[in-house]
Amino acid sequence: MEAPKNYDPQLSESKWYAHWMKKGYFHSEPDEREPYTVVIPPPNVTGVLHMGHMLNNTIQDILVRRARMLGKNACWVPGTDHASIATEAKVVQKLRQEGIKKSDLTREEFLKHAFEWKEKHGGIILEQLKKLGASCDWERTSFTMDEKYSESVIDVFIDLYKKGKIYRGVRMVNWDPEALTALSDEEVLHKEVNSKLFYVRYKIAETDDQWLTIATTRPETILGDSAICINPEDPRFIHLHGKNAIVPLSNRTIPIITDEYVDMEFGTGCLKVTPAHDTNDYELGKKHQLETIDIFNANGTLNQFGLHYEGMDRFAVRQAIEKELHDKGYLVKTEDHINKIGFSERTNAVIEPRLSLQWFVSMKELAQPALENVMNGNIQFHPEKFKNTYKHWMDNIKDWCISRQLWWGHQIPAWYFGEGSEDYVVCKTREEAIALATAKSGRNITISDLKQDDDVLDTWFSSWLWPISVFDGLTAPGNNDIKYYYPTNDLVTAPEIMFFWVARMIIAGYEYLGDLPFKNVYYTGIVRDKLGRKMSKSLGNSPDPIELIEKYGADGVRMGILISSPAGNDLPFDSSQCEQGRNFANKIWNAYRLVSSWEVQEFEQPKSSVIGVEWFKSKLNKELNTINDLYDKFRISEALMTTYKLVWDDFCAWYLEIIKPGYQQPIDPKTLAETKAFFEALLKIIHPFMPFISEELWHSLKNREEGNDIIVSRWPEIETCDEVILRSFEKTENIITQIRNFRKQNNIASKVKIELFIKTNEETYDGSMDPIILKMGNLSQIEQISEKLNNSSSFMEGLNEYFIPFGEHIDIESEKKKINEELNHLKGFLKSVQAKLSNEKFVSSAPEQVVNMERKKEKDANDKIALLSEKLSSLN
RNA sequence: GGGAGAUUAGCUCAGCUGGUUUAGAGCACCUGCCUUACAAGCAGGGGGUCGGGGGUUCGAAUCCCUCAUCUCCCA
Numbered sequence: 001m002e003a004p005k006n007y008d009p010q011l012s013e014s015k016w017y018a019h020w021m022k023k024g025y026f027h028s029e030p031d032e033r034e035p036y037t038v039v040i041p042p043p044n045v046t047g048v049l050h051m052g053h054m055l056n057n058t059i060q061d062i063l064v065r066r067a068r069m070l071g072k073n074a075c076w077v078p079g080t081d082h083a084s085i086a087t088e089a090k091v092v093q094k095l096r097q098e099g100i101k102k103s104d105l106t107r108e109e110f111l112k113h114a115f116e117w118k119e120k121h122g123g124i125i126l127e128q129l130k131k132l133g134a135s136c137d138w139e140r141t142s143f144t145m146d147e148k149y150s151e152s153v154i155d156v157f158i159d160l161y162k163k164g165k166i167y168r169g170v171r172m173v174n175w176d177p178e179a180l181t182a183l184s185d186e187e188v189l190h191k192e193v194n195s196k197l198f199y200v201r202y203k204i205a206e207t208d209d210q211w212l213t214i215a216t217t218r219p220e221t222i223l224g225d226s227a228i229c230i231n232p233e234d235p236r237f238i239h240l241h242g243k244n245a246i247v248p249l250s251n252r253t254i255p256i257i258t259d260e261y262v263d264m265e266f267g268t269g270c271l272k273v274t275p276a277h278d279t280n281d282y283e284l285g286k287k288h289q290l291e292t293i294d295i296f297n298a299n300g301t302l303n304q305f306g307l308h309y310e311g312m313d314r315f316a317v318r319q320a321i322e323k324e325l326h327d328k329g330y331l332v333k334t335e336d337h338i339n340k341i342g343f344s345e346r347t348n349a350v351i352e353p354r355l356s357l358q359w360f361v362s363m364k365e366l367a368q369p370a371l372e373n374v375m376n377g378n379i380q381f382h383p384e385k386f387k388n389t390y391k392h393w394m395d396n397i398k399d400w401c402i403s404r405q406l407w408w409g410h411q412i413p414a415w416y417f418g419e420g421s422e423d424y425v426v427c428k429t430r431e432e433a434i435a436l437a438t439a440k441s442g443r444n445i446t447i448s449d450l451k452q453d454d455d456v457l458d459t460w461f462s463s464w465l466w467p468i469s470v471f472d473g474l475t476a477p478g479n480n481d482i483k484y485y486y487p488t489n490d491l492v493t494a495p496e497i498m499f500f501w502v503a504r505m506i507i508a509g510y511e512y513l514g515d516l517p518f519k520n521v522y523y524t525g526i527v528r529d530k531l532g533r534k535m536s537k538s539l540g541n542s543p544d545p546i547e548l549i550e551k552y553g554a555d556g557v558r559m560g561i562l563i564s565s566p567a568g569n570d571l572p573f574d575s576s577q578c579e580q581g582r583n584f585a586n587k588i589w590n591a592y593r594l595v596s597s598w599e600v601q602e603f604e605q606p607k608s609s610v611i612g613v614e615w616f617k618s619k620l621n622k623e624l625n626t627i628n629d630l631y632d633k634f635r636i637s638e639a640l641m642t643t644y645k646l647v648w649d650d651f652c653a654w655y656l657e658i659i660k661p662g663y664q665q666p667i668d669p670k671t672l673a674e675t676k677a678f679f680e681a682l683l684k685i686i687h688p689f690m691p692f693i694s695e696e697l698w699h700s701l702k703n704r705e706e707g708n709d710i711i712v713s714r715w716p717e718i719e720t721c722d723e724v725i726l727r728s729f730e731k732t733e734n735i736i737t738q739i740r741n742f743r744k745q746n747n748i749a750s751k752v753k754i755e756l757f758i759k760t761n762e763e764t765y766d767g768s769m770d771p772i773i774l775k776m777g778n779l780s781q782i783e784q785i786s787e788k789l790n791n792s793s794s795f796m797e798g799l800n801e802y803f804i805p806f807g808e809h810i811d812i813e814s815e816k817k818k819i820n821e822e823l824n825h826l827k828g829f830l831k832s833v834q835a836k837l838s839n840e841k842f843v844s845s846a847p848e849q850v851v852n853m854e855r856k857k858e859k860d861a862n863d864k865i866a867l868l869s870e871k872l873s874s875l876n
Numbered sequence: 877g878g879g880a881g882a883u884u885a886g887c888u889c890a891g892c893u894g895g896u897u898u899a900g901a902g903c904a905c906c907u908g909c910c911u912u913a914c915a916a917g918c919a920g921g922g923g924g925u926c927g928g929g930g931g932u933u934c935g936a937a938u939c940c941c942u943c944a945u946c947u948c949c950c951a
Contacts, residue, residue: 003913005913005914005916006914006916007914007916185950190950190951340951385880385881386880388879388880388881388949389879389880389881389948389949389950392878392879392880392949392950393949393950396950396951495948495949496948498949499949526948530887532947563888563902563903564887564888564889564902564903565888565889566888566889566890568881569888569889570947570948571888572887572888574887576903576904577888577903579916580902580903580916582916583914583916583917584916585916586914586916586917587913587914587916587917589913589914590913590914590916590917591913591914592913593913593914594913594914595913596913597913635890637889638889638890638901641889641890641901641902644902645901645902652913652914653918656913660913663912664912737919737920740919740920741919741920741921743919743920744907744908744909744919744920744921745920747908749909749911750909750911750918750919751911825898828898829897829898831898832897832898833897833898836895836934836935839934839935840934841933841934841935842895842934842935843934844934845933845934845935846895846934846935847895849895849896850895850896850935853895853896853897854895854897856896856897857896857897860897861897
């Protein structure tokens with residue numbers, strides 16, 4: 001049965017994916033081959049596929065498939081991340097819809113709900129990746145809360161604690177009043193916001209009517225003020241040194257202190273100090289031993305220190321207090337002001353700096369090898385510019401707050417046996433805890449005396465072990481997998497999580513295995529919509545990837561998303577790009593239809609086919625070489641573009657047209673065999689980008705033995721490439737284009753045969769390409785002549801002149817115009833060349849080669865101008 | 877406020893260890909074609925002086941300075 005005109009992706013995709021799965025091609029076990037390992041950036045377990053995943057996983061699949069074809073033992077480990085805060089937020093929300101409050105549940109009950117949710121929604125994203133064609137080793141699917149995995153997380157906590165790298169302490173942390181947890185610095189997004197600057201006056205103590213004015217963006221925190229601070233150098237406020245001030249509304253007396261920290265230029269030069277609610281104020285408070293008055297509850301409402309505002313939300317209080325300050329004469333004025341405010345990455349709540357007791361990892365020392373090995377190139381970033389960002393962060397690395405006041409995650413293995421700040425032990429089990437606590441306290445501790453820390457660990461405290469723990473590298477050290485697959489090869493991820501994840505994996509890699517976790521990091525860009533906005537669920541501007549796949553085919557979408565996406569660049573995505581991908585698939589499909597339609601008959605290979613084959617062999621090798629090089633440089637989208645042009649332009653538009661027999665004519669066996677061999681090689685090159693159609697046609701092209709699938713075929717080897725024939729063919733293309741141009745300008749149908757005469761002025765002309773020109777130009781003959789041919793249209797290629805005899809309706813004027821345009825161009829060119837050559841300094845100081853080149857340009861241009869001028873005069 | 881990067885055809889990007897022809901590609905666009913592989917196609921074509929200014933050099937999109945605009949990271 002004849003193949004349909006258009007390629008239908010639906011028919012091949014599920015078929016071949018199932019076939020690959022059945023054959024176990026994605027599964028990897030250690031063997032004697034060279035390993036090629038990629039670990040997926042684990043998506044949130046309850047997430048759904050978005051365009052960012054599509055880009056990211058397409059790139060990984062391309063790398064993995066190519067490595068497999070290069071004969072490596074390719075292993076792509078998939079999995080999901082428990083994403084503690086994001087998942088917990090979703091579960092809490094879902095429970096709320098059912099009328100259940102988290103606070104009404106015990107930890108165990110809540111976790112039961114969470115696991116149910118995970119069972120129901122977890123892993124949808126992995127199923128979606130299969131639609132994309134991702135060749136992950138699904139037998140190795142990991143989850144950051146798997147038993148072994150969790151064990152390794154806890155082990156690492158204990159180990160770092162024992163090494164003194166983890167400590168517990170009261171610090172100013174980023175508090176998310178909505179999720180009711182602390183966040184790491186990296187989880188806070190700073191945004192510019194229009195706000196107001198409030199000028200509030202404070203009475204100076206023991207005076208009747210002396211005041212000072214402060215400027216603040218947060219008037220509600222007045223109730224937590226512990227001091228007023230001025231710059232000691234500020235001449236305006238010398239009289240305030242050593243005095244006290246009265247806090248409005250609460251009427252507390254607070255000291256006026258001096259510190260260089262205060263910017264005399266900003267606001268009024270008087271700063272109110274609220275150590276409990278601002279990071280800088282906290283530092284000031286510590287320095288000057290100020291009282292710390294925390295006026296907020298955990299959820300952002302005011303507590304008893306908030307006086308009559310107790311129980312109200314912080315933002316409501318800001319409005320109310322503005323009014324009260326105004327009514328009571330404390331508010332001097334307000335001004336519009338733009339400042340940066342921190343928002344929770346997950347809940348988008350305004351972050352409240354809050355003093356609390358948390359666990360921290362001390363990072364400075366741990367970070368050293370991770371910094372060095374990126375800077376010295378042991379780990380390579382693509383593009384390299386991200387090294388700068390990385391270095392900047394690593395040089396200024398801060399301690400990492402790892403405790404989260406959540407339940408979904410790895411519960412911190414600390415056991416408390418008393419109220420004292422040191423009354424705890426860190427260990428794996430309750431039994432160990434009893435023994436340790438007994439020893440530490442010097443009294444007999446029983447189970448009922450022990451309470452495990454309620455908090456869980458930051459999600460990234462488990463993700464940073466990903467390349468190690470998916471291979472059980474910590475719980476079963478030195479096992480075959482970890483020995484074989486680690487270090488992994490390439491990591492493909494977004495620059496946004498360079499600090500969250502990439503940097504910390506590198507740190508963990510060196511700390512725990514003494515080796516890098518991966519050799520290359522490929523940073524993808526952010527997928528944006530046409531308007532340049534980041535694609536997000538809340539904006540609703542992200543197309544559903546699954547719908548795209550249904551519409552354009554997985555191959556089409558893969559190509560569409562990759563075609564204009566160099567590493568590290570944002571990708572403005574428009575679904576019309578997938579059309580290009582779909583069209584390409586269709587082009588390949590039709591090339592196959594053509595090749596498969598030919599009848600074979602025994603006869604001698606036409607001269608044009610002999611040359612065509614010879615040329616394409618060289619062309620294929622040259623471009624394959626380029627493609628390999630681009631892969632090595634991680635210039636994946638350029639490798640795709642090169643492949644696209646090789647297939648569409650060189651193979652379809654040129655090669656197939658050259659060897660194509662006339663309508664209903666047979667083809668000779670030699671040409672057909674060679675063409676099929678080319679087609680096979682091309683399908684292999686296409687396969688990493690478009691796995692489905694390449695597998696489909698691989699089987700259409702030939703009956704294959706069981707197990708002879710393109711996915712496990714060998715990547716084409718580079719053979720020699722004849723540069724001479726390539727250059728000669730380029731000229732031939734020009735000649736044929738000129739002939740087509742002549743036809744078009746003179747309205748001569750492509751079916752009508754025409755004659756071509758050549759006057760050769762170049763010695764190298766050997767006529768070897770004539771059979772191709774004859775066929776592609778649809779010529780009746782090519783004849784060499786030694787004199788100009790009158791009454792003809794002509795063009796030049798190099799210095800050779802080509803003549804096509806005039807038909808009846810040739811437009812001499814347009815012929816002249818054409819020649820004049822070319823002359824003008826050449827004269828302009830010549831002028832620029834001569835300008836250089838007449839410059840003595842150029843001739844004396846430029847390298848000889850360069851000067852000679854310019855001389856040759858000058859000669860060529862002159863020769864050509866002479867020939868064209870002559871031609872022009874012959875037309876007159 | 878500190879740091880990094882970018883600015884090349886309508887769009888997305890190459891080119892940037894300075895010199896192989898007065899800048900390349902894909903898409904989009906324009907013109908003509910339903911020429912029996914493909915109109916999801918074929919053939920042909922137009923379009924930028926490389927963000928502005930200054931400098932170094934025999935020579936700059938490519939190096940330096942400066943201004944402008946944008947993006948990202950950090951505080």
